[in-house]
Amino acid sequence: MKSARHQLVLLGLVCQGLSWDDYVAPGLYALLWVACLAAPAGRLRLRPSFEAAALPLGVAAALVLARLTGQSAQFALGHGLALVQFARLLRPLSAREQRLSLVIALFHLGVACVVVQDLRFAGLLLAAAWLLPRALAEVQAEAFAAGAGGPDPVPAAPGQSAWRLPVRTQALVVGVMVVTFLGLPRGSYGSPFSRPAIRSGDQGTRLDSVLDPRRGAVARSRRILLQIQGERLGYLRCLALPEFDGQVWRAERRTGWRRIYGRDPLAGCLPRRVQVKYPALLARVVPTDGRVVRVRGTFFHSPVETVHGIVRAEDMGRRGSNTYEYWTNPAPGPQDLTAAQARWLTQHPAPSPELTRWLDETLGDSTDPYAAARRLEQHLRDTFTYTLGAPELSRDDALDDFVLRQRQGHCERFASALALLLRQRGVPTRVMVGYVPGRPNWISGRFDVRFRDAHAWTEAWFPGRGWEAFDATPRAALESPASSVADLWEAADFAWFAYVVNFDAPTQTALATRVAQALGSGAEWAARHLAWFGAAALAVVALAWAGRAVCRVRGARPAPVPDAQQRALALAAASYGRMLRLLAAHGHQRAPQQTPWEFVAALECAPAPALSEIRFITRVFCETRYGRRPLGGAEEAELERALERIAGTGAAPRTPQTPPARGLRNTR
């Protein structure tokens, strides 16, 4: 950790390492950095030819390794530059080379912008904001001291403390950085360098896998997928499974859709505003709840609503803001269902006698299909158990196995079982998969929707009522676990994504509009209370004027604090004056035409024990008075001691009657 420049180089190397993987490459680069700096100076100096070859060598090595390990090779140039950085850590650099190393570190930071978009980048950015100004100042100070571009600089005065970058400057850098970031015009047109949100083989991000954590999505289940703002939020639909072939539920076919895109909000509808962290994970589905009447967003194209109420888009995730809005009808009328649809949505395998008996016993004498459905939902919720990783169900009679024997499982089983049981009673049903909004986020006030909030439920159609949602999964399963540090981290990570990573032109415009509105309302408020403002300003001015007048009258204006030089001058002059008075008391009067050193020369004609003290005081006086030299603490004490010694030696030297010639000597 030799200097800020070295630390910034390390930061850049870690950033470059992150383009390879999360731990091994950054760690390896950090170790190499330590090794290069710890290497004995001069022993490992590489030839300039090696430095020149380092870049192509590093690029070639990165390309070969990428091919061997199957990693992306798009940042091979950065690895070549990293090798250049290592080679240059082994020797002292010129100012130009030092600045170049800073530029390379910035390039590596730029690589991190593409590969590390989560909250870790905030840490990297903070470190860069701390290190870059210091490194630049360090390089500049070194270059200036080395005399680049002119004569050798006059060094700082002895009393001047060593220079450090003021915290105020650092704060100014960060302030301008924030303002520039917020105010800079921006655009997004897609890039070949954009990292795909879903990598090949990454199974942990799919919706069906997060429903059952046994399938490997546990690690990511805390992550926030989106935040939603709105009233009376229902379940967010992502996938409709209306078709059951006896073994598995299948997604709806694209048999019909209606366009619901619009720019203007609709009066009387419930608005929802959603921010999405990973648009690509939505797989072209726009999660919505309720009966959607209009959708507005910029990161997808042509949203349509399918027959089963799923909002899908043609394209998603490569442009614009990750925010969308939609409006739902708070009192939708009953939807019609054709006979063919009703027949299709009631298809089910033939139930076993045991299951029929169980169903009859459970529903009892209930004749209203809706009441029966609610009763069945409640029964499943109350008497069954929610379990993750329950044993597989029997392939032949999965429903019997679940209802009659296991009576436990996760949400998919409950939703599927309820749908099939209702179909046995002739109620058209479908299984819906989506998300349950969690608790409101403590930062934004919006509802967090995490991967672990993925859920499956049942929707059933009743004449005169339309589609109604039924959730047979036991309640405890839907309750979010208590907040933890990880939740906090995820909330911060989402905020980072929402407000920094995805801070795009529309968000910028919205922010500017809000600021303008706030300023306008503030101005309006101020104009409304103009009389009060004027009175307050007048009072402040009057008070200031009065205070100043009082100070003038009393002469009590605070005198400017003398700085070190003025103080030194005053002290030296006072000491010299005291010395002259002491000497005058002993008959050694300084003639008006005598310079201080002429006076000393005159005193030297009469040898005396206090001459060295007189010389010392005279020297300090002349250097301070004419050379503007500040005084050290030791010198101040020595002055006092010298005066005491002169006062103590009553036998001060006698000045000869005839003054010597002027300018005899100057001991300086």
Add this chain to the structure above:
Amino acid sequence: MIRPTRTGWGLLLVGALLYLASFTSQASLLLSVMSLLAGCLVANALAARRSVRSVDVRPPPTTVLAEGQRVSQPWEVANHGREAAHCLALRSAAGSLFRLAAVGPGQSLLVVPDLAFAKRGVFRYDAARLTCEEPFGLVAVARRLVVAGEVVVCPAVYHTEPPPAAGYDLMVGGRHKGTRRTTSGTQFAGVRPLRPGDPLRQVHWKSSAKGRGLMVKVYDEELSGRVTVVLDGGACGVAATFDDAVRCAGSLMFAALDAGHHVEWVDAGQMIPRIVPPFADVQELLEDLARLEMQPPAARSATGCAVALRRAVDMGSSRSAVSLVLTVFDDATAEFVAELQTAGRQVAVYLPAAAATLPTGPGLAVSRYSATAVAAAGAPAASTESG
């Protein structure tokens, strides 16, 4: 004045690249790095501006130097601000006068500039710039000094042979001895009988007392020649050659003055004649040479140069010898020189060492000058110490 340094331009380029790259990226993170660079640039500009404004530089009164000399008087640098100023540099057209690592708040320093003024000229204090690149070296903020005064750098004249002189006139104290006797002077030559019109003050009473009538004192005739030195105003357009020519002209004039001649000096660019008697104070002449500026490019045509030379020569005495210090020698000039010779004027031509020579008439003395010496044509220019 605020301008980015080379490093600043480099980082601006990096920032621009990041900005362009951000247009192709979904994330705004590249803009955050660019914003960091912008923050460094702005902080640099503000800090440097504060430092430059809080520091006052008080130079000594007008200083007169010769080429190659350094300023010996200290300059006072005072920081009136509440914070220390760092990385300050004071630059003039002649180069960097001094650089200061730090000046504490309320502190004032006496600094002797470490700059040898290599070329003649006048360097005004209010043209000097106090520059600060504190703290990052990305932006340089400069401010002109608001003080009167200047550093006058005179050309470094060197010892050389005096130019040919003509039009000798009587002058008491003249270094050239004539063939006749006069009744005034400093070199006593003898006595002769009084003639009508002789002043009685010159009667040599001691000889007159010997009975041969009134005798008056006679002296050797003391003469002073006239030299017109004409500079072609830098017709070649090369500043270095013009400086050499100015140095040559100065050296010739000093040699002529040392030889006891009157010097008439005209620069064809400025057309302001100046007559310098042999024993005059030459400081004014040196300052004139220091302030001399090269002829503007519009007046540098060959014909224009010859016309200007003719006008300059006409401004001098018609009996003086003409020394033409030229930076370029072309046909028109050669023709003009031939005319002068035909008119009976004694002419000497001084050309740059590297200038081409045209065929000249008989009796024309052509010499070559370099930066430090003048030599007759054909002889190598001996290097002499500047004086």
